[in-house]
Amino acid sequence: MSIFDLSGTVSLVTGATGGIGRATVKALADAGSTVIASDVASEGGVDGAAEYRRLDVTDEAGWTQLLAAIDADHGRLDNLVNNAGISITGSIAETSLAEWRRCQAVNVEGVFLGTRAAADLLRRSGADRRGGSSIVNLSSVGGLKGSANVAAYCTSKGAVRLFTKSAAAEYAMLKWPIRVNSVHPGGTDTAMMDAIYARYVEIGAFPDLATARATVSAGHAMGRMGSPDEIAAGIVYLCAPAASFMTGSELVIDGGMTAA
Amino acid sequence: MAGRLAGKAALITGGTNGIGEAAVRGLRAEGASVLFTGNNEAAGNAIAEETGALFVRHAVQDVAGWAAVSRAIRDRFGRLDIAFANAGINAGDSDIETVSIEAWRTIVDVNLTGSMLTCRNAIALMKQNPEGPGGSIILNSSINGILALAGDVTYSTTKGALRLLAKSVAVHCAKSGLNIRCNSIHPGVVETPLILGAIAGAPDPAAARAMLENVAPMGRLGRTREIVALLVYLASDDAQFVTGAELVIDGGSTAGLPGV
Numbered sequence: 001m002s003i004f005d006l007s008g009t010v011s012l013v014t015g016a017t018g019g020i021g022r023a024t025v026k027a028l029a030d031a032g033s034t035v036i037a038s039d040v041a042s043e044g045g046v047d048g049a050a051e052y053r054r055l056d057v058t059d060e061a062g063w064t065q066l067l068a069a070i071d072a073d074h075g076r077l078d079n080l081v082n083n084a085g086i087s088i089t090g091s092i093a094e095t096s097l098a099e100w101r102r103c104q105a106v107n108v109e110g111v112f113l114g115t116r117a118a119a120d121l122l123r124r125s126g127a128d129r130r131g132g133s134s135i136v137n138l139s140s141v142g143g144l145k146g147s148a149n150v151a152a153y154c155t156s157k158g159a160v161r162l163f164t165k166s167a168a169a170e171y172a173m174l175k176w177p178i179r180v181n182s183v184h185p186g187g188t189d190t191a192m193m194d195a196i197y198a199r200y201v202e203i204g205a206f207p208d209l210a211t212a213r214a215t216v217s218a219g220h221a222m223g224r225m226g227s228p229d230e231i232a233a234g235i236v237y238l239c240a241p242a243a244s245f246m247t248g249s250e251l252v253i254d255g256g257m258t259a260a
Numbered sequence: 261m262a263g264r265l266a267g268k269a270a271l272i273t274g275g276t277n278g279i280g281e282a283a284v285r286g287l288r289a290e291g292a293s294v295l296f297t298g299n300n301e302a303a304g305n306a307i308a309e310e311t312g313a314l315f316v317r318h319a320v321q322d323v324a325g326w327a328a329v330s331r332a333i334r335d336r337f338g339r340l341d342i343a344f345a346n347a348g349i350n351a352g353d354s355d356i357e358t359v360s361i362e363a364w365r366t367i368v369d370v371n372l373t374g375s376m377l378t379c380r381n382a383i384a385l386m387k388q389n390p391e392g393p394g395g396s397i398i399l400n401s402s403i404n405g406i407l408a409l410a411g412d413v414t415y416s417t418t419k420g421a422l423r424l425l426a427k428s429v430a431v432h433c434a435k436s437g438l439n440i441r442c443n444s445i446h447p448g449v450v451e452t453p454l455i456l457g458a459i460a461g462a463p464d465p466a467a468a469r470a471m472l473e474n475v476a477p478m479g480r481l482g483r484t485r486e487i488v489a490l491l492v493y494l495a496s497d498d499a500q501f502v503t504g505a506e507l508v509i510d511g512g513s514t515a516g517l518p519g520v
Binding site for chain 1: 501
């Protein structure tokens with residue numbers, strides 16, 4: 001069997017109704033995994049998902065219930081993609097404490113809660129799987145570099161980067177068969193980026209949407225934004241047995257944005 | 261089943277042992293046509309015979325000799341899609357106070373200048389691909405390109421340089437609209453003949469193996485096939501938005517501080 005094949009595995013993707021989330025569900029399913037899609041919406045309609053479960057990643061009890069249900073229904077979990085995230089766009093001066101906390105709660109606490117809740121089932125499932133289980137945390141190029149008007153978001157994504165490395169080191173040290181890696185997309189063509197562009201225009205950072213999009217696109221050496229499928233393909237690699245020696249790593253998928 | 265690299269042509273330098281040899285075998289298994297180089301003619305011919313890859317005896321730092329390598333790729337494949345700049349040495353290396361200038365120059369010549377020449381010659385070929393410029397270049401750096409070894413000042417320096425060579429090449433190619441990607445990979449301690457030889461030659465081989473295994477929190481050496489799986493991802497169209505990135509594959513070796 002190909003080391004890129006995910007047949008027989010069960011995967012959970014949070015934030016599955018967003019651009020990267022949908023592409024990830026589809027790509028994992030195409031690779032053979034049974035995918036549980038989750039998001040805060042009551043209905044998902046996510047192509048490729050075997051089932052949809054409502055989950056607010058900031059809800060500790062919700063995580064416990066979801067993992068119990070997955071254990072009961074599937075008996076295993078091989079891949080957890082902590083993809084749910086929100087962006088807050090605005091100057092530091094204009095960012096409210098409530099917005100700041102909301103951003104850290106979803107982007108950072110959500111990853112912590114998901115990792116902690118899923119670790120036991122991932123550990124049990126990884127024991128009999130080549131390459132072990134895999135947690136993929138969505139950070140961002142904003143977790144590698146700071147950026148004006150996105151301080152709350154960059155702070156949260158930087159935290160995801162080092163939470164990932166700490167979890168990787170801890171599980172490896174414990175000899176738990178769980179790999180943990182972060183993915184760092186550049187600007188990706190999603191509803192979230194459209195919302196960021198709209199906010200850039202609203203706060204006067206750019207005169208109009210077209211200029212915002214063109215400027216961000218030009219910030220990638222390749223001169224374009226990424227597609228959700230390109231991010232999803234990297235996530236599938238990290239979930240697959242092919243990545244069996246990768247843990248604590250950063251997979252940057254940014255068309256060269258942070259290279260220079 | 262068609263391989264993930266079917267229809268692609270690859271160049272691998274230093275392909276006669278270790279990770280390079282595994283890459284020759286692995287890329288052949290994924291359907292790529294492969295030309296590999298190295299100094300060891302006997303090993304090269306044997307691997308070529310076994311895999312159907314082409315072997316050309318060539319030392320990467322031999323500037324004039326590159327013409328024959330490029331000609332062979334053009335004549336036999338008519339294209340180049342993948343270049344793995346893998347050739348590297350650390351013979352004679354030492355710490356900054358004692359390393360000989362001859363050893364320094366030889367290691368820089370092979371590891372750094374050789375990789376630069378690999379990039380330059382690969383780009384020239386990739387620009388002439390029948391359907392237009394395109395390709396994926398992968399530089400084999402090391403975790404020593406991120407964290408230094410005191411007793412291997414030249415090796416550490418050259419591997420660090422490869423990290424930024426890859427980024428500079430990546431940005432140049434992307435901004436030139438060439439559709440040629442370039443990334444560095446950073447393996448941890450891998451079970452190569454070089455490492456196995458070092459273990460066997462140590463005063464206490466068991467202790468040496470334990471020491472090297474514990475470089476990674478995962479508690480084991482990497483396998484050459486795991487490095488090759490990363491190459492396959494980077495070489496494939498799945499990674500088409502990945503350029504200028506550094507892919508650490510080290511079982512968590514550089515993710516964190518030593519565990520407590």
